[in-house]
Amino acid sequence: MNELRVESYQDAYAALCEPALRQSLYDAGAVIMDSVLLTLHGTAHKARRQLELRVFRREVLREYEREVFPATLQGTLAPFVAAGRADLVDFGYRVTMNLTADFAGIDRPLGTPAETLKLLELVRTFSEGATLVHSTRDHAEVRVEVEAALGQFVDQFLASSMARRRALLDDGVPPERLDVLTVLLANEDRIDLSDEVLVREIGFYLQAGAHSTANSMVHAVDELFGWLARTPAAAEVRKERLRSEPDFLQRCVHESLRLHPASPVAWRTPVKPVTLRDGRRLEPGDRLVIDLARANCDPSVFGEDAATFNPERKINPQRRIRGRKIYPFGLTFGTGVHLCPGRDLDGGIADDNTSPTHMRGIVTMLVEALLSHGARRDPDMPPIRDQTTQRSNWAQYPVLLEPAG
Ligand code: HEM
16 A cells, blocks of 8 residues: 655645545544544535535524523533633533534433533543544454443433434424434435444534544643743733634634644545646555645745744735635645534634624634633643544643633
């Protein structure tokens, strides 16, 4: 097998848009990722994606951001504020677990922290299975754990969530909110979907959104702490800007998202011989590594200081690559047919914040809530990197909090 790599923004963009390249990063994680949306290719992918994208329509996302998520955020943060401290990784997973369960369509009838924690425990195991390619643990052992977690997930959460939605559909009662499970059960497009695939699809949705959102939030807070600490003389002015300019805070989050893509690489394998933008050839069985982290730091697109956190960075708004504008978060949400459907939900829509189409994005909302409670590093407990994966995630990130001023 031949392995090629692309690292420039333009080459990465072109590769992500090449229809003859199929997803291959999750081949090792088939125990949870086989035939889920992210690993499907061609017409099967298009059909499933069209069906599921109904859940990610902008009006649905906007209503969720404005009407549903603030209560989830407040309820999850309150006990941490009362304790005067939080581990950002723990907080991030608890809050985003509820977010992705809402989108996937998993009911939490008790609404208790213990119930969220149970779901979280299962979903952490799914995540380990999905990102097996980057895991430093014994792969066979992880697979056994994922199989067991899938069984528990069906018994404790999925079966009852399916039954409630089936009953509503049978009675012709419209759901209070659209979710992936509902659209898959209604299956208005009559796509091919076995029960086994449905279980993995919902499990995949739960972990895809939770893992990436929680990690993105921790990275954004860490970058902001670093930005404030680097220039102590300007720290108070900068803090005030973060407090009073919500657009600027969103800009900071986008800058952090650019520097910390959820997965540093995407992998693709050709379904037929492919010639890359730079003229190199790939044959079926070869692997193309698309280095998203490096593409996001391409100086020809993001400037000479592309590798540093600089929320003042200017990106030429007129510049287009393959006819598309350049997003301040680069290729962190991917592009092409697998473009992340959670992009606007998590990143928001960075237009004029008085516009009715504006969205702050979940990651910005999380960071804003933490800053409003004076979040600062715990001087006695430094953050710890996650050693169980080659991804640059945090295992623990303790912060101190205060009641809102
Ligand atoms: C900061 C947060 C997030 C990041 C950085 C992120 C990143 C990505 C990336 C890079 C891809 C494409 C991977 C590839 O092309 O190989 C992707 C796909 C996907 N993401 Fe996200 N994601 C985030 C949040 C979410 C959320 C909140 C959800 C759901 C609620 C979600 C659901 C999905 C799904 C379903 C796909 C597969 C799309 C397809 O294959 O058609 N993501 N995400």
